[in-house]
Amino acid sequence: MEKFQLSLLFKIIGLGSASGLIYQDNSILAIGDNSSYLYEYRIDSQKLEKHALIENPQENTPKKVKLDFEAITKFENNVYIFGSGSTENRNKMVQFDTTTKKVTATTDLSDLYLVMQSFGKITPDDFNIEGAIYNGQSWYLFNRGNGKTNKNVVFTIDGENLTNDFRVLANEYKLPKIKGGRTSFTDAILIENKIYFLATAENTESTYDDGEVLGSIIGRIDTTTMKIEFTKKITDTHKFEGITFSKKSGNEMEFFLCEDNDTEVLESNIFKLAITIK
Structure with a gap:
């Protein structure tokens, strides 16, 4: 049995609807699905810096036109930020250099997303990328x-x-239910050859409209077999949409999580999840 402890770590003022994060050098890089900025939060000084990902960026973009940045991953000095693909204007990937602090490429993934929908037998209405991993050779994208x-x-x-x-x-994958609602992938990270993922249950059958939050789980997939090794419910009330690795001590692993509050309020809670895995 996996034992865990979940606690609120701090609040970032100025970032809303957090949908993904990366921890490095005592700083957090984060995205929000309403925003067209990459946020850099320095934990020690509590300073928040914004990096524009497009021309004329906004922090609370209207839902019908937002790029819906839902997934973020990092390899070496490059950060890759993905639109969800849930509507036609959400098919962009932005590449950001953490050394120069500038966008180096913007890629239209419409063709890739169409291939993925066809190969995975997913209709456009059910297509919704919310997690991404890149290890230098392979990409893992989570619908x-x-x-x-x-x-x-x-x-x-x-x-x-x-x-x-x-x-x-x-x-x-058929993921567990919480309160009768099926959980669904919201983010993932790669540690050695294991994928640690988050999944959330909402009372909705739409990739576009939000519903009542029913809870979230953490789980692990072995990349050799691509089979789920465990899942564990970690909350009945929070909609966790981002996970990043903090540290490991023996059998205990520590992660930082971010929560999508589904509002236009520019503040985001960052949680610490410590989980002991036997």
């Missing part, structure tokens, strides 16, 4: 199964270039 068909799918994409010359594999 959140919060649509009518509950298509929780992990796509493994081999190839550095996501616009051509890539190979796609798909693994579909």
Whole structure:
């Protein structure tokens, strides 16, 4: 049995609707699904810096036109930020250099997302990328199964270039329920050869509209077999949408989590999750 402790660590004022985060050098890089900025929060000084990801960025973009940045991953000095693909204007990937603090590329992933939908047998209404991992060779993209068909799918994409010359594999998962609602992927990270993922249950059958939050779980997938090794409910009340690794001590692993509050309020809670894995 996995034992865990969940606690509120701090609040970031100026960041709303947090949907993904990365911990490095005692700082947090974070995105919000309403925003077109990358946020850099220095924990010691509590200073928040904003980096524009597009021209004319906004912090609370209207839902119909927002780019819906839901997934973030980092490899070496590059951060990759993905739109969810849940509507036609949400198909962008932005590459950001953490050394120069500038955007180095913006890529239209419409063709890739169409291939993924076809290969994973996911309708456009049920397509919703909310987690991303890149290890320098392979990409893992996580479709959140919060649509009518509950298509929780992990796509493994081999190839550095996501616009051509890539190979796609798909693994579909039936995740646990909380209060009768099926959980669905919201984020994931890679530690050695294990994927640690978050999944949340909401009372909705829409990838577009939010519903009553029913809780969240953490789980682990082995990348060799792509089988789930464990899942554990960590809350009945929070909608966790971002996970990043903090540290490991023996069998205890520590993660930072961010919560999407589904409002326009520019503040986000960052939680610490300590979990002992036998």
